[in-house]
Amino acid sequence: MNNSISINNLSKAYGKAGVLKKVDLQIAEGEIFGLIGPSGSGKTTLVKMIVGIESATNGTVEVLGKRVPNLTLLENIGYMAQEDALYPELTGKENLSFFASLYKMKKANLKDRIAYAADLVELTDELGKKVAAYSGGMKRRLSLAIALVHDPQILILDEPTVGIDPELRISIWRELMTLKKEQGKTIIVTTHVMDEAEKCDRIAMVREGGILAVGTPDELKTTYGAADLEEVFLQAGRDAR
Amino acid sequence: MRTLALIRRIMLQLLRDKRTMALLFFAPLIVLTLMYFFFNGESEDPRLAVVGGSEPLITAMENASIDVVSYDAADNQTIISDNLAGLLEIKDGSFQVVLENNDPSTSRALLMKITQIAAMQGGGNAPSIETEYIFGDEDTAFFDVLGPILVGFFVFFFVFLISGIGLLKERVSGTLERLLATPIRRWEIVVAYLTGFGIFAIIQTIIVVFYSIQVLDMIMIGQVWHVIIVNLMLALVALSLGILLSTFASSEFQMVQFIPIVVIPQIFFAGIIPLEGMADWLQNLSRIMPLYYAADSLKAIMYRGEGLSDISGQPAGSRCFCGGVYLYEHHCFEALPKIIKVFQLSAFVDSFFMGLWG
Ligand SMILES: Nc1ncnc2c1ncn2[C@@H]1O[C@H](COP(=O)(O)OP(=O)(O)OP(=O)(O)O)[C@@H](O)[C@H]1O
Ligand SMILES: [Mg+2]
Numbered sequence: 001m002n003n004s005i006s007i008n009n010l011s012k013a014y015g016k017a018g019v020l021k022k023v024d025l026q027i028a029e030g031e032i033f034g035l036i037g038p039s040g041s042g043k044t045t046l047v048k049m050i051v052g053i054e055s056a057t058n059g060t061v062e063v064l065g066k067r068v069p070n071l072t073l074l075e076n077i078g079y080m081a082q083e084d085a086l087y088p089e090l091t092g093k094e095n096l097s098f099f100a101s102l103y104k105m106k107k108a109n110l111k112d113r114i115a116y117a118a119d120l121v122e123l124t125d126e127l128g129k130k131v132a133a134y135s136g137g138m139k140r141r142l143s144l145a146i147a148l149v150h151d152p153q154i155l156i157l158d159e160p161t162v163g164i165d166p167e168l169r170i171s172i173w174r175e176l177m178t179l180k181k182e183q184g185k186t187i188i189v190t191t192h193v194m195d196e197a198e199k200c201d202r203i204a205m206v207r208e209g210g211i212l213a214v215g216t217p218d219e220l221k222t223t224y225g226a227a228d229l230e231e232v233f234l235q236a237g238r239d240a241r
Numbered sequence: 242m243r244t245l246a247l248i249r250r251i252m253l254q255l256l257r258d259k260r261t262m263a264l265l266f267f268a269p270l271i272v273l274t275l276m277y278f279f280f281n282g283e284s285e286d287p288r289l290a291v292v293g294g295s296e297p298l299i300t301a302m303e304n305a306s307i308d309v310v311s312y313d314a315a316d317n318q319t320i321i322s323d324n325l326a327g328l329l330e331i332k333d334g335s336f337q338v339v340l341e342n343n344d345p346s347t348s349r350a351l352l353m354k355i356t357q358i359a360a361m362q363g364g365g366n367a368p369s370i371e372t373e374y375i376f377g378d379e380d381t382a383f384f385d386v387l388g389p390i391l392v393g394f395f396v397f398f399f400v401f402l403i404s405g406i407g408l409l410k411e412r413v414s415g416t417l418e419r420l421l422a423t424p425i426r427r428w429e430i431v432v433a434y435l436t437g438f439g440i441f442a443i444i445q446t447i448i449v450v451f452y453s454i455q456v457l458d459m460i461m462i463g464q465v466w467h468v469i470i471v472n473l474m475l476a477l478v479a480l481s482l483g484i485l486l487s488t489f490a491s492s493e494f495q496m497v498q499f500i501p502i503v504v505i506p507q508i509f510f511a512g513i514i515p516l517e518g519m520a521d522w523l524q525n526l527s528r529i530m531p532l533y534y535a536a537d538s539l540k541a542i543m544y545r546g547e548g549l550s551d552i553s554g555q556p557a558g559s560r561c562f563c564g565g566v567y568l569y570e571h572h573c574f575e576a577l578p579k580i581i582k583v584f585q586l587s588a589f590v591d592s593f594f595m596g597l598w599g
Binding site: 053 | 242243246247249250253254257258414415416418419420421422423424425426
């Protein structure tokens, strides 16, 4: 399988504080890749550097064979930030179509895609409302819809299901699986929910700016001699100390 | 395409914000009106004594809403005792005007009308007009001087504040970063911001200028479109400055804190208080204030009737100002994210273009 994303010797420092330290990581085309790790370990920073909105202090990131940052590459990336970045004065639909119109898309296609994305996150009936009047979970769902709207080859989702109810969470994951299987999309997800990590093809444990371990959920369980991922997480933490 | 989408969004956002709209379009009118009433007590037709005026001349004057009172003979004493705004005496085709000048703006308007009518009546060769003042002299009109400065100031102030806060919101709410995760180019964002807010600045400028001239009867000898052009240039500088300073603020409140530092001092440098008598260093300082040049240009057009060609080169000072600011930043803030630098560069570039218009 081809590598969709290739991270080499990547470091990032804010001022003197090192946040990522010499990260190496290969993510294959058509896999769901999970990033787990404690709060402040550097998941968001890593993900932002893959998108190219945060610059590297050292090392390189390549996506689809192109060196990041690269504007044309961004046509193929759907990014959902950890913090909702929406325009509260505008309606859900206006937000969606604004972001959609920043990508190369045919007009007719654009309408279908907006309808599809809104339907996926079950916001179709709420699209006419101003985002200022949305609940937390609704904003989260809208952010997810925006990440999906231009049908990108690579999805990068930073804690996509925070604040989303279990039922919708399951249906979103089902859809992510379908996107992977039927369209071969590469999906990177950060999460604190071990159930979700379990659904990933492979996961990386991030800790203090480094990658502690990479593998399928089962491989990690074997390595740490743990019954479930929760235990892996805790065990890895103890080992690090 | 992307730029258009962004411009559309910026405008939609502003339109939804009713309070900002009101601030942008009506607040200047209200304050200007207040100022007008503070400085101009009365605005009834001026009463003018005419000695030796021909029939058509008097008709023309009455049509220009001058309250004409014919006398066989009159002098300065008559003006005061009969409570007249002035006296026009015509001898051998030459005009002699004595103005009471108790209210300088009335005098000015009156003199302007007499000059125009005299020129019209005289056909091609305008008769010579000699002017005398009972009180003060021709330079005493306060609101007339203040008016053009105020027009410029409001355009500057509101555009500065609203564009600055607009970009700040975009930055603080994370949407600017989110935009950078789309294929939009940095310069497209900058262009969209300048255009989106620029359109509102244009509308505001036009409203303020027309209101001042039509409703408040602000003195206006030059051409209206010259005034609009100067104000537009000023709005662009304000836009750039607002966007520029918003990159140093991390909240709306911090943006407001720039007002006493950046905006208020400009009023004093704009010539409300005559600059001639000030210390040299203060005068030199005014040379780098955008509002100084704008106010000076506006005064020249509205009050002295000069054209754009007479005042070219004025904005060169603003160019230096923005250039200086940019260089300073370039040294001190190397670590700023690139997008902010692009905005600052654009502020510089666009004030540079503004410097070229003359
Ligand atoms: N702009 C910044 N300036 C300085 N330090 C930063 C900045 N952004 C992040 N950091 C630091 O980088 C480290 C990693 O942050 P990051 O947001 O990547 O963590 P995370 O793994 O996503 O955490 P969480 O699970 O809570 O979202 C933290 O220690 C944080 O303080
Ligand atoms: Mg995070």
